[in-house]
Structures are given as C-alpha cells and as structure tokens.
Amino acid sequence: MIRFENVTKVYEQNARPALDAVSLEINRGEFTFLVGASGSGKSTFLRLILKEDKASAGSVYVAGQNVANISSWRVPKLRRGIGVVFQDFRLLPQKNVFANVAFAMQVIGKSRSIIRETVPEVLKTVGLEGKERRMPHELSGGEQQRVAIARAVVNRPGILLADEPTGNLDPITSMGIMGVLDKINQNGTTVVMATHDDDIVNEMRRRVVELKNGKVIRDEAKALYTSMIPVVGESRRLRDASGEELNRAQGAQL
Numbered sequence: 488m489i490r491f492e493n494v495t496k497v498y499e500q501n502a503r504p505a506l507d508a509v510s511l512e513i514n515r516g517e518f519t520f521l522v523g524a525s526g527s528g529k530s531t532f533l534r535l536i537l538k539e540d541k542a543s544a545g546s547v548y549v550a551g552q553n554v555a556n557i558s559s560w561r562v563p564k565l566r567r568g569i570g571v572v573f574q575d576f577r578l579l580p581q582k583n584v585f586a587n588v589a590f591a592m593q594v595i596g597k598s599r600s601i602i603r604e605t606v607p608e609v610l611k612t613v614g615l616e617g618k619e620r621r622m623p624h625e626l627s628g629g630e631q632q633r634v635a636i637a638r639a640v641v642n643r644p645g646i647l648l649a650d651e652p653t654g655n656l657d658p659i660t661s662m663g664i665m666g667v668l669d670k671i672n673q674n675g676t677t678v679v680m681a682t683h684d685d686d687i688v689n690e691m692r693r694r695v696v697e698l699k700n701g702k703v704i705r706d707e708a709k710a711l712y713t714s715m716i717p718v719v720g721e722s723r724r725l726r727d728a729s730g731e732e733l734n735r736a737q738g739a740q741l
C-alpha cells in the first residue's frame with residue numbers, strides 16, 4: 488500500500504537529512520504508529536506520501552504507483568485516496584458539523600442526495616449522531632477531532648494519515664479518538680499515525696516504526712512506545728528508563 492525504497496529527504500537549509508535512506512513497507516489494512524523525538528522525520532514521512540514534498544533520493548510508492556511519476560494534474564487524485572487528520576483539527580469555523588463533512592464531498596462533485604445519505608452515516612461512525620447542526624466552537628476538542636476524522640474518511644480513502652491527532656486532547660478523550668481510528672482501520676483503511684503519546688501506543692499494541700535523526704531505528708509488530716529489545720546504539724535509553732516505566736512495559740508484555 489505504501490512503500491519507501493531507500494528514501495532520503497534533504498531540505499536545502501539543513502545539513503542533516505530529514506529522512507535518511509528509509510526503506511519500509513506498510514501493507515493494506517495495517518495500523519502503524521510512527522514515533523520518535525521532535526524533528527526525527529515523522530511529518531516529513533507523511534508529507535512524502537501525499538507528494539507535498541519530493542524525495543531527494545529513493546522512491547515512494549502509494550497503491551503501487553511511484554509518486555514521482557504522478558504529474559501535477561493527477562496529484563489531487565492521489566490525495567483523494569488519502570485522508571489526513573492533524574493535531575489542530577482544521578475545521579471550517581463558519582460551517583456546522585454537517586457542512587464541514589459535506590464540504591469534502593462537494594469539492595469532488597458528489598451529488599446532494601449522496602451527500603445527504605453519506606454524511607449522517609459517517610457522523611454515526613465517529614460517534615457524533617445528533618450533533619450535525621452544531622458549530623465547531625460549540626464542540627469539545629474531542630468532538631472537533633471526530634468531525635475532522637469524519638471529513639477525512641467520508642470519501643472512503645484507502646489510507647488515513649494522522650499527524651499527532653491526540654496532541655491537543657486529554658488522555659480519556661484521546662482514547663476515545665483511538666477507538667474511532669481503530670474502527671476505521673477495522674473497516675479496512677490503512678492507518679499511519681505519528682505520535683508522541685506513549686500511553687496510546689502502549690494501549691493499542693500495533694506496529695511501531697521509530698525514527699531517529701531521519702533513520703528507522705526500530706520496526707516492531709504489536710509493540711510498545713519504548714522498545715523492550717535493545718536496538719544497536721539504543722540500549723542506553725532502556726538503561727535510562729525508570730524502573731516503574733520498565734515494570735509497566737514488562738507487565739503489558741506478559
């Protein structure tokens with residue numbers, strides 16, 4: 488579904504690459520967490536999938552297509568197959584919940600009758616039944632993020648990219664959002680989520696790809712936020728982890 492082959496991204500101003508020879512495959516239907524310190528390359532990874540940035544070297548494939556070969560007039564079609572959710576929701580403040588979601592269908596020319604039928608369905612999926620007429624400022628942060636997710640998936644994309652979707656939310660609300668993302672993934676959508684939220688990663692136990700200075704330093708199935716397996720050059724981090732953290736992680740692994 489998504490394949491990175493030896494991908495390097497260098498931004499002109501920076502000496503160090505934002506991504507450094509990354510090779511990685513994410514299969515259809517997978518749920519993958521991207522973790523790593525600020526500046527490790529997570530957002531760059533997501534931007535390359537969307538062709539918002541161009542790889543300096545290597546190839547990025549989305550649904551079997553090398554994105555470098557997608558001409559600019561076909562980029563909107565690529566992006567139609569990819570839903571995106573951000574930390575800061577990015578709703579249209581003057582439009583109500585229904586209109587925010589409907590807008591994503593209007594811009595690709597869906598008929599009014601299809602919109603009237605589909606929007607309530609997707610709002611039900613994200614747990615916002617009955618809130619169609621609310622304005623964004625009348626919603627909690629968690630509810631606003633649910634609207635943003637509904638908007639991202641209403642056109643049934645094969646891929647959902649989430650960049651820190653719980654970054655502005657409290658732990659309980661965040662778990663609710665994860666429930667929604669999990670449901671969308673169970674329905675067949677491939678989900679890639681960049682996050683710093685260790686509780687969520689430890690709770691979900693999905694694939695974890697860890698980046699450091701633009702390199703993949705860990706790629707582990709059903710994993711925790713912090714590796715239990717010392718990675719070459721990374722064993723210090725485990726030694727430094729507090730006893731409580733390690734106990735918790737070991738308990739979760741049993």
Ligand SMILES: Nc1ncnc2c1ncn2[C@@H]1O[C@H](COP(=O)(O)OP(=O)(O)OP(=O)(O)O)[C@@H](O)[C@H]1O
Nearest residue numbers: 498500501505523524525526527528529530531532
């Ligand atoms: N448009 C840009 N121009 C120049 N440098 C950039 C640009 N975007 C990102 N970078 C640099 O590339 C590196 C990786 O950044 P990126 O945003 O991908 O990291 P991140 O892991 O998503 O960080 P965060 O967790 O803070 O969002 C950083 O050193 C950053 O400063």
